[in-house]
Amino acid sequence: MNVQFYQRILAFTNARLWRLTHVDVLLLLALLILMSGGLFILYSASGQNVAMVERQVLRLGIGMVVCLALAQLPPKYMRRASPFLFVFLVGLLVCVLLFGVGAKGAQRWLALPGGLRFQPSEIMKIVMPMMVAWYFANRQLPPSLKEIITVLVIIAVPSLMVAKQPDLGTALLVGVSGIFALFLAGIGWLYILGAAAVAPIAGYSLWHVMHDYQKQRVLTFLNPESDPLGSGWNIIQSKTAIGSGGLHGKGFLEGTQAQLNFLPESHTDFIIAVLAEEFGMVGCALLMCAYLLVIARGLFIAAYAEDNYARLLAGSITLTFFVYMFVNIGMVSGILPVVGVPLPLVSYGGTSIITIMATFGILMSIQTHKRAR
Amino acid sequence: MGKHHQVFRNHRQEHALTKSRVVVAAIFVLMMVGVLMGRLFYLQVVEHELYQTKANDNRLMLITEPPPRGLIFDRNGVVLADNRPIHSLTVIPERALSLPELKKALSESVDITDEEWADYESRLQDYRRPYQSITLKSQLSDEEWSKVSVDLYRLDGVQVEAQLTRYYPYGEAFAHAVGYVGRITTKDLERVDRSAYQGALFIGKTGVEEYYESTLFGHPGISKVEVNARGRIMSEIERQNPVPGKDLHLYMDARLQQYAYDLLGSYKGSVVAIDPNNGGVLAMVSKPGFDPNSFVRGISVSKYAELREDKRLPLFNRALRGGYPPASTIKPFMGLAGLEYGFSSWTETYYARGYYQINPNGRRYRDWKRSGHGWIDLERSIIESVDTYYYQLAHKMGITPIHTFLSKLGFGQTSILDLNGASAGLLPSNEWKKARYKEPWYPGDSVNVGIGQGFMVATPIQIATATAAMAARGHMYYPRMVSQIANEPATFEGNDGVEHEIKLKDQRNWERMVKAMEKVITDSRGTGRRLQGTDYKIAGKTGTGQVFSLQEDEEYDADNLDKRLHDHALFIGFAPADNPKIAVFAIFENGGSSAKPADLTKALFDAYLYDKYPKEYDYFKESSR
Numbered sequence: 001m002n003v004q005f006y007q008r009i010l011a012f013t014n015a016r017l018w019r020l021t022h023v024d025v026l027l028l029l030a031l032l033i034l035m036s037g038g039l040f041i042l043y044s045a046s047g048q049n050v051a052m053v054e055r056q057v058l059r060l061g062i063g064m065v066v067c068l069a070l071a072q073l074p075p076k077y078m079r080r081a082s083p084f085l086f087v088f089l090v091g092l093l094v095c096v097l098l099f100g101v102g103a104k105g106a107q108r109w110l111a112l113p114g115g116l117r118f119q120p121s122e123i124m125k126i127v128m129p130m131m132v133a134w135y136f137a138n139r140q141l142p143p144s145l146k147e148i149i150t151v152l153v154i155i156a157v158p159s160l161m162v163a164k165q166p167d168l169g170t171a172l173l174v175g176v177s178g179i180f181a182l183f184l185a186g187i188g189w190l191y192i193l194g195a196a197a198v199a200p201i202a203g204y205s206l207w208h209v210m211h212d213y214q215k216q217r218v219l220t221f222l223n224p225e226s227d228p229l230g231s232g233w234n235i236i237q238s239k240t241a242i243g244s245g246g247l248h249g250k251g252f253l254e255g256t257q258a259q260l261n262f263l264p265e266s267h268t269d270f271i272i273a274v275l276a277e278e279f280g281m282v283g284c285a286l287l288m289c290a291y292l293l294v295i296a297r298g299l300f301i302a303a304y305a306e307d308n309y310a311r312l313l314a315g316s317i318t319l320t321f322f323v324y325m326f327v328n329i330g331m332v333s334g335i336l337p338v339v340g341v342p343l344p345l346v347s348y349g350g351t352s353i354i355t356i357m358a359t360f361g362i363l364m365s366i367q368t369h370k371r372a373r
Numbered sequence: 374m375g376k377h378h379q380v381f382r383n384h385r386q387e388h389a390l391t392k393s394r395v396v397v398a399a400i401f402v403l404m405m406v407g408v409l410m411g412r413l414f415y416l417q418v419v420e421h422e423l424y425q426t427k428a429n430d431n432r433l434m435l436i437t438e439p440p441p442r443g444l445i446f447d448r449n450g451v452v453l454a455d456n457r458p459i460h461s462l463t464v465i466p467e468r469a470l471s472l473p474e475l476k477k478a479l480s481e482s483v484d485i486t487d488e489e490w491a492d493y494e495s496r497l498q499d500y501r502r503p504y505q506s507i508t509l510k511s512q513l514s515d516e517e518w519s520k521v522s523v524d525l526y527r528l529d530g531v532q533v534e535a536q537l538t539r540y541y542p543y544g545e546a547f548a549h550a551v552g553y554v555g556r557i558t559t560k561d562l563e564r565v566d567r568s569a570y571q572g573a574l575f576i577g578k579t580g581v582e583e584y585y586e587s588t589l590f591g592h593p594g595i596s597k598v599e600v601n602a603r604g605r606i607m608s609e610i611e612r613q614n615p616v617p618g619k620d621l622h623l624y625m626d627a628r629l630q631q632y633a634y635d636l637l638g639s640y641k642g643s644v645v646a647i648d649p650n651n652g653g654v655l656a657m658v659s660k661p662g663f664d665p666n667s668f669v670r671g672i673s674v675s676k677y678a679e680l681r682e683d684k685r686l687p688l689f690n691r692a693l694r695g696g697y698p699p700a701s702t703i704k705p706f707m708g709l710a711g712l713e714y715g716f717s718s719w720t721e722t723y724y725a726r727g728y729y730q731i732n733p734n735g736r737r738y739r740d741w742k743r744s745g746h747g748w749i750d751l752e753r754s755i756i757e758s759v760d761t762y763y764y765q766l767a768h769k770m771g772i773t774p775i776h777t778f779l780s781k782l783g784f785g786q787t788s789i790l791d792l793n794g795a796s797a798g799l800l801p802s803n804e805w806k807k808a809r810y811k812e813p814w815y816p817g818d819s820v821n822v823g824i825g826q827g828f829m830v831a832t833p834i835q836i837a838t839a840t841a842a843m844a845a846r847g848h849m850y851y852p853r854m855v856s857q858i859a860n861e862p863a864t865f866e867g868n869d870g871v872e873h874e875i876k877l878k879d880q881r882n883w884e885r886m887v888k889a890m891e892k893v894i895t896d897s898r899g900t901g902r903r904l905q906g907t908d909y910k911i912a913g914k915t916g917t918g919q920v921f922s923l924q925e926d927e928e929y930d931a932d933n934l935d936k937r938l939h940d941h942a943l944f945i946g947f948a949p950a951d952n953p954k955i956a957v958f959a960i961f962e963n964g965g966s967s968a969k970p971a972d973l974t975k976a977l978f979d980a981y982l983y984d985k986y987p988k989e990y991d992y993f994k995e996s997s998r
Contacts, residue, residue, distance in 0.1 A: 141387045184398065186390040240431065243416040243424020256432045260601040281410075281417040288406055295402055303395040311391045315398060322402050326409065333412045 022071040022368040024301070027360060030293035031067075031345070035060050037290055038271075038346030044253050045267040045274040046348065052267065056348055063345075063357030070361025074369045078362065079309045082134035085127045086154075092120035093161040100165065108165050121162040121170045122355045126362070128158060128174050129316035132181035137309035142186035151182050166211050169327070169341040176323050181316040184302070218337045234264045238332045242276040249280030267348040269340060272332050287346075295322050298360075301367045310366045317359040324356070433610070434600045439573040440591035441537055443618030445551055445581060447627035448655075448856065451993050453551050454582065456537040460513045462521060463506040466497055467604070468530030478528055482520040485510050505604070506532065512670060539575060539582075539669045542996070543627065545662030546634035549690040550625065550654070550854070552580020553665035569593050575669065579690075581621065581854050584791050588858055591618035622857035624653025628993040629981055633658045633959075636973045641962040643691040645837035645852075646977060649953045652841065652850025652872065654789075655981065657834070659691040693795040696830040697960060700916035701758045701900075702945045703779075703825030705886050706839060708751055710778035711766045712882050719885060722750050729764035731816050738764045738820050741917075755889040756896045758915060760824050767823025772814050775822060776802040781849070781875045782839040788851040789834055790865045798835055801828035826919060837958035840945040843890075844912070844953035846883035847875040887912050891950045901944070903968060904975045909982060912953075913946030913974065915967035918960075939963035944970035948978040955981050 013025045039053055039060075046052040092110065100107030101117070109117040132151055139147060155178035163171035183192070207215065241257035250256070255277035257263045266274050275283050298318030305311040324344040330336035344356050416424065445454035462483060469475055472494070479485060489510050496507050513521065513533070521533060539554045541547060554575035561576045565586070570576065572593065577583040594615030599607045633644040637660045646655040663680055672680075680688055689695070711717035725746040728737040740746070740760040746753070754762035767775060780786070785800025799805075801822065803814045821827025834852060842849040850872045855863045865871040877883065890912035893901040900915040918941035942964030947956035957977055959970035979985040 140382050141390055180398070184391055184394045186387075186394055237431075239416060240424050240427040242413065243420050244428035246417050246421045246425070256599075257428055260432050260599070260607065262428075262431045262602045276413065276417065281413050284413050284417075285410065288410065292402075292406065296399075299395050299399050299402075303392045308387060308391060311388075311395070315391070315395050319398055319402070322405070326405050329409050330412075333409070333416060335408075335412050 019368065021068075022364060023068065024071075024297070024364040024367045027294065027297045027301070027364060027367070030290070030297055031064075031357075031360060034287075034290040034294060034345055037287055038343075041271055041275045041287075041346060042267060042348055044255070044278060045258060045271050047259070048253065052348065059349070059353050060345070060357075063353045066354055067357040067361035067364065070358055071364035071368060073361075073365055075306075075310050075313075075362075075366050078130060078313075078365070079134055079137060082127070082130040086131040089120055089124050089127050090158055090161070093124065093158055096120055097161060097164060102165070108167050108170075119351055121158075121165065121167060121174065122351050124158050124162065124174050125170065125177055125320065125355055126317075126359055128155065129177045129181045129313050129320070132178050132185075133309045133312035133316065136181070136185045136312060137307070141308060142188060143182075145191075148182065148187060148191060151178070151185075155179060155182070160209075163209065166214060167340075168210075168214055169339040172327065172339060173320060173323060173341070177316050177320040180319040181312045184312045184315040185308075234270070235331075235334050235338060237262050237264060238270050238273040239334050241270075241273040242333055245277040245280045245283075247280050247282065249276070249278045249283055252278055254278060269328065269338075269342055269347060270332050271347050272329050272343050276333075291322070291325050298363055301363050305366050306370050314363055314366050317363060321356065321359065324352075431602075432599050434598050434606075435571075436596045436598060437568070437571040437573075438594035438596065438615050439536075439570075440593055440615035441617045442539065442554075442575070443585075443589040443591065443620045443859075445589075445621045445623065447623050447625045447630075449626065449628075449993070450622075451627040451996055452542060453547055453623070453625075453627060455540045455542060457540040458535050459511065459538045460518045460533050460535050461511040462509045462513060463532055463534050464493070464509050465506045465530040465532075465604070470529070475528075475531075478524075479509075479521075479531070482524050483510060483513065483517045506534075508534075512538070536574060539666075541665045541669075543631060544664050544666065545687075546631045546658065547627070548580075548662040548665040549659040549692060550580055550630070550657040551623075551665070552582035552584075553578055553668045554582050555668045556671055578668065579794070580792065581623065584793055585621055585855065585858075589618040589621065592616040619859040621855050623854050624648060624651070624655055624856045625657070625854065626655050626981065628986055628990045629977060630656040630658060631993070632980055632986060632990060633973065633977055634660055634662070636976055637961065640964055640969070641685055641691070642960045642964065642970075643695055643833040644957065644959045644973065644977070645692050645833045646955055646957045646981070647837050647841040647850075647852055649841040649844035649848075649850070649947060649956045651856075652790075652838075652852050653856055654834075654852050654854050655955060656977070657692045657854075659689070659693075659695070661685050661687040663687045690794065691960075692833045693789065693792060695832055695960075696796060696798055697833070697941060697943070698827075698829060698918040699825035699831045699836050700918035700941070700943055701760075701824060702836060702840075702914050702916035702943050702958070703829070703831075704758060704763055705755055705843060705890055705914055706779060706782055707763055707766065707775070707823060707825075708755060708889075709877065709882055709886055710775055711770060712751075712879070713778055713877055714770060714774045716769045716774070717751055717766055719751050722748050723754070723762055723765065725749050725754075725759045725761045727761075729761040729768075729820065731768060731820065736817065752885075752889045752892065755886070755914065756892045756899045758893075758900045763823035764820045765823075767819045768816055770819065771816075772802055772819050772822065775819070776800055779839075781873075782842055783835055783849065783851070784829075784831055784839065786835075788838055790851050790853040790871055791855055791863075795834060796832050798832050799828060799830040825916065833958050833960060836943075836945060837956060840947060840958055841953075841956035842875065843883070843887065844947035844950075844956045846887070847877065847880070849873050849875055887950055890914055890946075900967070901946075901971055904946075904971055907948075907975070907978070909948055909978070910950035911946055911948045911975065911978065912950040913944060913971065915971060916943035916945070917941065917965075917967055918943055920963065939965045942967045942969050944974050946971070946974045946978070948982060 018025050039056060042056055043053050096107060096110055100109060101111050102108045108121060109119050112118050131154060135151055136143065155175055159171050159175035162174050237257060241255065241263045255274060257277050258266045258274040263270055263273055275287060295318055298314065302311050302315035302318060305314050321344060324341060327336055327339065327341045328343040331338045342352055345353060441456055444452055447453055470478060493507060493509050518533060525531060555578045557570060557573065557576045562570060577586040577589065592615060595613045596609055597611040598609050601607055629646060633656045642660055644656060644658040648655055727743045727745040728739045730737055746757055746759045749759055749762060779800055785797055787795040787797050789795050806812060806814050818827055822829050838852050853865060857863060891910055893899040893913050894904045894911050901913045904911055920938050920940060942961040944967050945958050947953040955978060957974045959973050961969045
């Protein structure tokens with residue numbers, strides 16, 4: 001790449017138009033690459049169901065609108081609203097536990113008038129890092145032990161409430177988004193090592209608050225062959241799909257596991273297995289690159305954000321997005337238990353697209369509202 | 374922002390700290406992506422072949438289509454073992470109604486026993502591929518079939534499958550010779566290629582059906598299909614059509630077989646007829662028989678127990694496994710042995726008293742005729758069946774020459790080429806007695822063997838084979854069932870060959886012995902004189918086998934004996950004597966006198982040689998193909 005070309009790119013990304021509209025063009029491009037790749041996989045995973053793909057396009061479009069709308073909101077307003085939003089959402093989570101509706105023994109939604117449903121835990125994924133970032137915004141970093149404990153309580157309360165619904169996947173992401181903010185705040189390495197030592201004990205106590213079907217998932221994860229036709233079926237079939245794809249894959253629409261319906265949930269949580277089967281390891285590596293583009297831009301925005309609040313929030317949002325992807329691919333490929341986390345922006349449906357796009361709106365806001373230097 | 378400046382804070386340092394944490398996070402992200410890529414590498418490259426196989430196992434299914442089993446015909450093209458379509462009711466549980474609902478829905482059209490439901494439920498528990506059908510009721514009656522067929526449209530997952538099953542039109546008279554097929558058991562699968570029998574219902578269990586299993590079975594058709602996760606066949610990838618089993622043509626004459634069976638009447642017994650010119654078995658009867666079709670249908674436990682415990686032993690193949698004393702039917706062969714080793718001659722005479730003693734004052738071995746036969750020679754000893762002649766001959770010879778000579782005729786061995794399970798009988802010898810009783814061979818043992826009693830035990834097929842060899846003047850063919858496989862003549866390979874020539878020092882002795890056997894019929898004092906009056910010559914020999922031994926001076930009194938203890942009645946014969954076409958051995962267990970088997974033999978000769986069957990046997994002609 002010659003210098004002239006590089007300069008042109010730079011000029012393009014710094015164009016006045018983008019400044020005015022508060023769009024981070026690099027993040028936007030990375031997201032568009034990822035989204036179009038996802039739609040391509042979905043076409044195969046849905047059994048060439050065009051209507052499904054269209055609905056997904058609509059969802060992504062709504063997500064994009066939410067993203068661009070939030071990008072217009074300066075971070076300082078977000079910061080100010082953070083504690084109020086947090087308290088409000090915790091209140092809603094209490095409501096969910098009390099009057100929530102749902103299916104399969106889990107109550108996750110609040111019924112709104114007009115037949116609408118609303119899932120507060122989804123929003124909590126955004127509000128949690130905002131709250132932690134707000135907490136540290138006016139405090140000296142690195143945090144003291146007292147501050148760390150306070151933040152841990154702030155994290156634990158909503159996380160446990162979501163876990164109680166029960167929704168292990170979301171609880172994990174809510175907790176993790178807070179923890180990342182804490183990490184970025186500069187918590188001492190000794191604390192991190194200590195936490196690593198305490199983790200097994202925490203895991204043990206977690207086991208006791210888990211519902212039977214959650215325990216079953218963990219047990220199945222540990223030994224999927226123990227129940228090959230029951231709960232182990234999903235993971236056995238997804239590993240088979242991935243493994244049989246090999247290096248180059250079986251070709252678009254040629255994956256027998258996906259096309260003959262051996263792979264369950266192939267268009268939702270297990271969609272990566274379709275990609276792995278039809279495009280092999282090469283296809284997976286390309287998808288991973290698309291994710292890394294988004295994540296790299298997100299971390300860049302975090303590193304060069306204006307203040308602590310923005311840095312912590314941007315970094316936490318980006319890392320949570322990564323955890324989304326990591327947990328999904330990890331569970332589908334059998335190194336993590338099946339916790340029901342979709343592949344972000346690629347899996348079909350779900351409110352997650354909207355919330356994820358909202359977080360990217362926050363990132364764009366952070367990047368584009370910096371005072372010029 | 375005003376609040377910020379009230380606290381003393383190093384913003385630059387804090388920025389550096391959070392920035393460094395972002396860098397750490399970036400490194401963490403890359404490491405974790407590395408973990409994921411490593412995992413994918415492991416699954417997609419290292420373990421690729423394993424998962425490739427698994428994926429193929431998922432999507433590919435081999436469907437075996439059992440080949441139609443070869444038919445079994447008699448020598449005239451009468452079908453002895455046929456294939457008939459049956460219909461079974463099968464269920465794909467994943468598609469069908471729940472069990473109680475299914476029971477209710479089916480109860481209107483088919484009668485399904487609790488036993489069948491229990492069987493179905495237990496097979497439901499077994500490991501099976503999803504969407505594979507389970508047989509609920511096999512062999513629907515025509516009425517049930519038509520009723521269910523009408524209802525099928527509203528019974529999802531229930532289907533009627535057509536299959537070929539074995540049918541034996543003539544039933545029990547042929548049960549032992551033709552044998553039967555039955556449901557395949559795990560034990561059966563040990564001796565065959567399992568994959569070939571996938572989807573097959575039956576396997577030959579006894580008789581010709583068992584021995585020729587691989588010929589009759591053929592090769593199954595295989596189609597490799599791609600199925601989806603619901604078990605629906607999406608496409609056929611590869612197909613190999615089944616190769617039908619080959620038809621067998623037996624030497625057996627179905628009419629003769631049935632006739633012989635019927636002629637045994639209410640007696641237990643056995644009849645074996647052999648063509649002396651090739652060893653082909655024309656008839657092989659063991660009575661009582663049983664209905665082989667009940668084994669095809671799947672016999673109930675109680676019915677099977679009934680058959681097994683029947684004192685008349687219907688399941689026992691007397692022709693191959695029944696051990697009888699050959700009694701006087703051994704005499705022509707014993708006579709030849711004496712000639713061969715120089716212990717007797719045609720000219721030498723012997724004074725036959727009513728008994729024989731090894732030592733004066735010793736045990737008296739009694740002749741059947743208390744008064745004795747007077748001066749006789751070898752020929753007359755055959756005609757009148759003189760026991761004392763053979764007592765002394767056997768005594769002189771001792772067991773070794775007897776053993777050597779009778780071995781050549783197939784005694785003490787299994788010589789039938791294409792049936793399993795034949796018994797070797799017992800042709801005693803010095804060594805045998807030492808091994809068995811730890812005792813030497815006593816001269817008295819030889820004396821008993823001389824008249825085919827004592828230790829000697831032979832099976833009907835053995836005696837018939839020896840008779841056929843006599844008819845063929847020493848050309849011994851090992852007996853065989855099958856003459857043609859498909860349209861090719863059957864070929865045999867035996868360890869000791871499939872035929873041999875018994876060479877005598879003087880080959881003319883065969884002819885002379887046959888003449889003596891003719892005179893058994895033609896002579897006015899011949900024991901078989903009741904068979905006189907035929908247009909063709911019969912050579913024969915009677916025999917009565919003792920079921921229990923009489924005390925020295927006890928008189929055999931049939932009227933006062935339990936029928937179970939009556940003597941066995943035996944007869945060997947062949948005809949026409951100068952150009953034999955059929956040799957017969959017949960035994961009526963506890964038949965008393967040899968008149969019964971002699972009459973039976975003559976009836977078979979008339980039937981086989983001159984087609985003189987009672988009218989009711991005509992249906993065999995009509996059913997030939």
